[in-house]
Amino acid sequence: MNKKIISFIVVILALVGVTVYSAAKGSISVGMMTLVDGVLHRNSEEVNVIIDLRFPRIIVSILTGAILAVSGVLFQSVMRNPLADAGIMGISAGASFFTLFGLLFLPSLFISSTLFAFLGGAVSCCIIYMLSWKSGLKPLRVILTGIAVSAMFTGLREALVNICAYFNVTVGASNASNLTMKTWEDVELIVPLGMLGIILAFLVSPWCNMLKLQDKKVVQLGVNIQLVRILISVIAVFLAAVATSIAGIIVFAGLIIPHISRQLVGTNHHILIPFSALAGAFLILTADTFGRLLIAPLEIPASTIMAVIGGPFLIFLLRKGDKLNGV
Amino acid sequence: MEFKELSFSYDDKAFMEKLEGKIEHNKITTIIGPNGCGKSTLLSLLARGQKHSAGSITLDGKDIYSYKHKDFARKIAMVNQTNHISEDMTVEELIQFGRIPYKKIWKQENADDKDAIEWALECTNLQNYKDIPVSALSGGQRQRVWIALALAQKTEILFLDEPTTYLDIYHQLELLSLIRELNQVHGITIVMVLHDMNQALRYSDMVIVMKSGAIKAYGPPKQVITQEKIKEIYDVHIAVNEDDKTGLYIVPLSI
Numbered sequence: 390m391n392k393k394i395i396s397f398i399v400v401i402l403a404l405v406g407v408t409v410y411s412a413a414k415g416s417i418s419v420g421m422m423t424l425v426d427g428v429l430h431r432n433s434e435e436v437n438v439i440i441d442l443r444f445p446r447i448i449v450s451i452l453t454g455a456i457l458a459v460s461g462v463l464f465q466s467v468m469r470n471p472l473a474d475a476g477i478m479g480i481s482a483g484a485s486f487f488t489l490f491g492l493l494f495l496p497s498l499f500i501s502s503t504l505f506a507f508l509g510g511a512v513s514c515c516i517i518y519m520l521s522w523k524s525g526l527k528p529l530r531v532i533l534t535g536i537a538v539s540a541m542f543t544g545l546r547e548a549l550v551n552i553c554a555y556f557n558v559t560v561g562a563s564n565a566s567n568l569t570m571k572t573w574e575d576v577e578l579i580v581p582l583g584m585l586g587i588i589l590a591f592l593v594s595p596w597c598n599m600l601k602l603q604d605k606k607v608v609q610l611g612v613n614i615q616l617v618r619i620l621i622s623v624i625a626v627f628l629a630a631v632a633t634s635i636a637g638i639i640v641f642a643g644l645i646i647p648h649i650s651r652q653l654v655g656t657n658h659h660i661l662i663p664f665s666a667l668a669g670a671f672l673i674l675t676a677d678t679f680g681r682l683l684i685a686p687l688e689i690p691a692s693t694i695m696a697v698i699g700g701p702f703l704i705f706l707l708r709k710g711d712k713l714n715g716v
Numbered sequence: 717m718e719f720k721e722l723s724f725s726y727d728d729k730a731f732m733e734k735l736e737g738k739i740e741h742n743k744i745t746t747i748i749g750p751n752g753c754g755k756s757t758l759l760s761l762l763a764r765g766q767k768h769s770a771g772s773i774t775l776d777g778k779d780i781y782s783y784k785h786k787d788f789a790r791k792i793a794m795v796n797q798t799n800h801i802s803e804d805m806t807v808e809e810l811i812q813f814g815r816i817p818y819k820k821i822w823k824q825e826n827a828d829d830k831d832a833i834e835w836a837l838e839c840t841n842l843q844n845y846k847d848i849p850v851s852a853l854s855g856g857q858r859q860r861v862w863i864a865l866a867l868a869q870k871t872e873i874l875f876l877d878e879p880t881t882y883l884d885i886y887h888q889l890e891l892l893s894l895i896r897e898l899n900q901v902h903g904i905t906i907v908m909v910l911h912d913m914n915q916a917l918r919y920s921d922m923v924i925v926m927k928s929g930a931i932k933a934y935g936p937p938k939q940v941i942t943q944e945k946i947k948e949i950y951d952v953h954i955a956v957n958e959d960d961k962t963g964l965y966i967v968p969l970s971i
Contacts, residue, residue: 595821601802602813605765609796610869611789611817655804 393660396653400664404451404671411447411678412439416686445571450677450691451670452583453568453636456628458650458669459590461643462662463625466597467618470528471648472706475510475629476640478531479538483513484633486546493553503582506630513538514626567637568677568691579635586628587666593621594658601656639692641699642669648706717762717873717905722771724754724761724929731757732929734771739873744899744906746916746937749926750950755909756797756877758926762907763794763875775873789817793866797877799858801850807861808846811836814868836867839898856887860894867898874898876908880915888912892919913954917941917964925949938964 413424417435427436457475464473464480475481487509491501516538521530596617599607607614632639646669647661654664673691676698680689717739724732732754739745739762747755760766762773764780773780775791783791793814801810814836815829825833837843840860845853850861859879866874876895880888896919898904910916916923916937923940925933927949933940946954946966953969 592822599813599816599821601805603796603800605796606799606813608785609763609765609789609794610813611784611786613785656802657805657809 393654393664397664397667400667400671404667404674407671407675407678408447408451411450411674411681412443414678414682415439415443441573445573445576446568446677447674448576449571449579449636450568450674452579453632453639454642454646454669454671454673455587455666456579456583456632456669457639457642457673458646458665459587459662460625460628460632461669462647462650462658462665463590463593463597463621463628464643465647466600466658467621467625468531469600470531472528472532472644472703474641474643475625475633476638476642477539477644477703478513478517478535479540479542480510480513480517480535480626480629481633481638481640482539482542482546483509483511484630485509485638486542486549487512488634489546489549493549502634503578503631506634507627509542510626510630510633511623513542514622518622569688571635575635579631582631583628586624586631587662589624590628591659591662593617593624594662596621597658597662598656637692639673639695641695641702642673644706645699645702646672648702717773717775719762719773720771722761722768722773724757724766724768732768735931737924737931737934739905739907740922742899742903742905743921744896744908744919745922745924746920747907747909747924747926748911748913748916748941749932753926754929755926757929758924759794759875759877759907759909763792764788765794786817789869789871791871792873792875793869793871794875795859795862795866795877795879797881799862804849804851806847806849807842807853807864808833808837810850810861811846811864811868814865817869832868832870836864839867839902840864840894854887856883856890859883859887859891863891863894871904873905873907876906878909878911880910880912888915895919913941913946914965917966941966 409421409424413419413421417438419427419433419435419439423433424436424439427433428440431437431440461474464475464478465471467473484506487505488502490509491505495501495505517531517534520534521527524530599610599612600617600621602610604614607617629643646665650661650665650668654660673695676694677691680691680694683689719735719737722732722735722737723730735758747758749755757766761768762780767781775783780788811833812825812829815825815832818829818832819826837846840863842857842860842864845857845861850858853861859882863874863876863879879891879895883891892915895906895908899906920937922935923933923937924931925940925945932949933945941956941964943954943956946952952971954966955969956964956966958964
């Protein structure tokens with residue numbers, strides 16, 4: 390019990406700390422007092438620039454991290470697979486490809502990017518379920534299927550970008566994440582959608598707990614397990630789609646955070662979901678801040694940093710081998 | 717509970733054909749038979765774990781598939797042969813799942829739920845273990861936890877699939893006397909699959925003997941577990957003895 394409370398306090402303090410640090414440091418650097426004063430009274434030109442340009446980026450990073458972590462928790466619960474992650478399984482790649490598709494063909498729809506991202510994520514998720522269901526969603530099989538799905542959608546996306554370039558249409562060229570040019574419009578999109586997804590995830594947390602039992606047992610308790618699975622999957626895909634449509638593909642956040650969170654606060658999803666959200670927010674904001682400040686004025690995208698941390702982490706999980714069958 | 721003309725097939729191969737039988741109210745019924753005879757399958761069919769291909773199973777005069785999922789889970793609870801649970805869940809958290817048939821997922825526990833959980837802990841003698849992780853328990857205790865989970869469902873009927881298989885002799889006896897107590901004190905109808913014929917003799921009111929997907933005998937243990945029957949079913953010679961202390965018991969002699 391104590392360990393859980395301490396973990397919460399530490400992660401909240403860390404998140405607040407890195408948020409303030411991230412706001413204060415960069416191409417324009419201000420002191421803490423100037424920052425707080427400027428935010429409250431809007432009396433500093435420098436702080437106003439920070440509010441306009443850096444705050445949206447920070448908020449989007451925080452939300453993206455929280456969303457990806459919670460999406461990972463849900464995927465791992467519903468697939469009973471500790472390696473499930475929207476990025477690894479190609480759900481983000483599907484979402485990314487469909488987002489581009491939406492941008493090209495229905496650019497007028499305000500909500501279209503998220504909607505198309507959701508469709509793409511759902512398509513990827515269905516492919517994963519169809520191809521690895523019979524083997525009981527074995528962790529490695531899901532990963533292999535995910536690699537294939539991911540490669541396919543990344544390829545399709547690149548093909549689409551190239552075709553557009555041929556016709557002199559410029560579209561978002563990079564498949565990598567982009568937290569750089571975030572505006573308050575992005576914030577207005579990601580905050581309500583992201584919060585909605587996280588709240589829905591929290592509401593289904595008793596079901597996630599229940600999925601710790603075997604399917605057989607869940608059915609014996611009078612629960613419609615397919616409906617539960619579909620609902621949790623839909624929420625998880627929705628979260629991944631929101632993050633991808635706004636921040637691009639960031640792999641591994643949904644893998645690392647739930648894993649560490651389970652070690653710290655246990656597997657009760659009432660606690661695990663909020664904790665993972667906080668920890669994910671901390672991780673992505675830290676990665677983005679780090680990438681922004683490390684070799685300024687050049688930037689390393691947060692997704693690149695996550696790939697560098699996440700790759701070894703996945704290898705570490707794979708080496709734990711026999712633990713893979715139980716989350 | 718009754719079943720009529722019950723047939724079951726998987727992969728298009730007929731496995732059971734036209735089984736007839738019943739489960740008597742407030743009795744302990746034990747299903748025995750050689751490996752692969754369909755004991756567990758019959759149990760699973762009666763508990764809606766698998767769907768029969770033809771025939772009917774009725775509970776309180778109604779077809780079992782006419783019950784809603786949750787209503788059925790208030791009628792019959794099942795203890796599976798193998799169980800798995802994540803490591804850090806406590807005994808009480810696990811037993812709380814037994815209340816799922818009674819409440820919406822986000823509802824708090826009400827007094828009924830609390831009473832049922834308390835009662836389940838008490839019956840299985842686990843009051844002192846409720847805050848301990850299930851993974852820290854011994855095999856015998858763990859099996860009691862799964863029974864407690866089923867008891868929290870507050871059903872009239874309890875199914876157990878080979879409840880003693882992975883236990884040593886002490887815990888086998890402990891478990892069987894718990895099952896008998898549940899039947900005699902709390903009036904729960906018990907249906908279980910056992911391998912040990914002596915246990916079946918001692919703890920059952922009725923025995924169903926199966927072989928190759930068919931019911932070969934049904935009746936009180938004394939009538940069913942006889943030299944001739946066991947030779948026919950298992951192809952094993954046994955001696956059936958009786959003395960004042962132990963009652964009826966069997967000794968396998970040769971094959």
